[in-house]
Every structure is written in C-alpha cells, then in structure tokens.
Amino acid sequence: MAEPFIKICGLRTAHDVDVAVAAGADAVGFVFAPGSPRTVDAVTARELAARVPEGVLTVGVFRGQSVAEVRRFAEESGVRGVQLHGEEGPEDFAALRAEGRTLLRATAEHVKRCGEYGEDLLLLDAPDPGSGKPWNWGAAEFTAPEGRWLLAGGLNPGNVREALTTTGAWGVDVSSGVERERGVKSPELIRAFIEAAARCR
Numbered sequence: 555m556a557e558p559f560i561k562i563c564g565l566r567t568a569h570d571v572d573v574a575v576a577a578g579a580d581a582v583g584f585v586f587a588p589g590s591p592r593t594v595d596a597v598t599a600r601e602l603a604a605r606v607p608e609g610v611l612t613v614g615v616f617r618g619q620s621v622a623e624v625r626r627f628a629e630e631s632g633v634r635g636v637q638l639h640g641e642e643g644p645e646d647f648a649a650l651r652a653e654g655r656t657l658l659r660a661t662a663e664h665v666k667r668c669g670e671y672g673e674d675l676l677l678l679d680a681p682d683p684g685s686g687k688p689w690n691w692g693a694a695e696f697t698a699p700e701g702r703w704l705l706a707g708g709l710n711p712g713n714v715r716e717a718l719t720t721t722g723a724w725g726v727d728v729s730s731g732v733e734r735e736r737g738v739k740s741p742e743l744i745r746a747f748i749e750a751a752a753r754c755r
Contacts, residue, residue: 558718559675559725560751561704562732562744563615564592571602573741575610577748580725582606583637586627587617591737592729596630603632611635611656621649628655637677647672660706668701677727680707698722711746718754726751 562574563583574582584599585592594602603612614633616624618640628636636650639660647657651672659673668676676699690696698721705723710731718726730736732743 561727564729570739577745581611583613585615599631644671665699676703711750714751
C-alpha cells in the first residue's frame with residue numbers, strides 16, 4: 555500500500571513537537587477548541603509551529619467555532635492547516651479556502667468521499683471524539699470513504715497497523731493513544747505509534 559500519512563494531534567510542548575517531527579510525523583495538530591485538556595493558545599501554538607519544518611503540516615483544530623474565530627487563531631498562530639470538527643458546512647470551508655491553508659474536515663459520520671465540503675483531507679473520527687474509543691473498523695457495515703482520508707479514534711501503537719491494513723485508510727491521526735495520562739503526551743508512545751504505522755509503508 556502507499557505510505558500512510560501520520561498526524562500526531564494535541565501537542566502542547568516543544569519536546570513533544572520535536573519528538574513527533576524527528577520520528578517522521580507528516581502533520582502535527584494544535585487544539586484551539588475550548589474545553590479540551592489539550593487546548594493551547596495562539597501564542598503557544600505559534601512558538602511550537604515555528605519549530606516545525608516546512609515539509610510537515612501544522613494544523614489548528616477547531617470545534618464549533620465561528621469562521622471569524624478560526625481565521626483569527628489561524629493567523630495569530632501561523633498554522634498552515636485548519637481542521638474543522640463540528641457542524642460546519644460547505645460554506646465555512648469555502649470561506650476559508652481563499653486563505654490558502656490546507657483544510658481538514660473531521661466527522662464522526664460515514665462519508666462517501668473526501669472533498670464533499672471542499673476539504674483537502676477528510677478525518678473520520680470515532681463517534682465519541684477524544685474518548686479513545688475506536689470505530690469497529692472490522693465490521694461489515696464499515697465503509698471506507700474514497701480519496702484522502704485519515705482514520706482517527708482509539709488508535710494506539712498496538713492497533714494502528716491492523717487499522718491501516720483493515721480499512722485501507724490513506725492516513726491516521728492520534729492524540730489520546732499516545733498519552734501517558736489525559737492531555738500529557740508520551741514521547742515513547744509517539745515514537746512507537748509512528749514506527750508501527752510506518753511499517754505499513
């Protein structure tokens with residue numbers, strides 16, 4: 555199969571960013587959605603994003619926030635990608651399209667193909683985002699979307715290879731699955747996750 559795209563999300567420290575990049579992550583995510591133990595402010599995200607080489611995508615993660623707020627955080631932090639995870643519609647993606655950032659659409663619903671809302675990447679999250687509970691990707695009713703899509707939800711170093719092999723996902727996204735406690739990343743788990751996913755390359 556083609557090389558899987560690997561996104562490590564919910565990073566909050568310079569060390570974790572450095573570890574993810576050095577281990578081979580294709581993208582790193584910074585959470586701007588309120589109420590998460592992984593939330594960072596725009597100033598912190600800018601400092602972290604500045605450590606990331608150009609070939610690795612920096613992504614701001616938003617949930618149920620206005621386009622104006624998304625635009626403000628994206629500009630202040632300097633992220634090169636925006637991930638919308640909520641009730642946003644095609645008009646919201648269209649409003650952000652002109653700014654030249656990579657757009658990710660995260661959803662917990664079955665979607666036929668990437669790009670239906672104008673997104674560049676589709677992220678298929680578990681029904682309870684952030685809970686660490688996975689999709690039942692081996693179920694007969696699980697249908698993989700077409701195009702560039704990332705599987706998320708309940709992934710960890712121990713199951714990511716099976717998830718990629720079973721679903722044929724274009725890539726994977728992980729946050730809680732590489733934490734030693736809620737909101738606190740484990741460098742060892744980040745490295746192990748990327749190594750396990752990369753074995754599918």
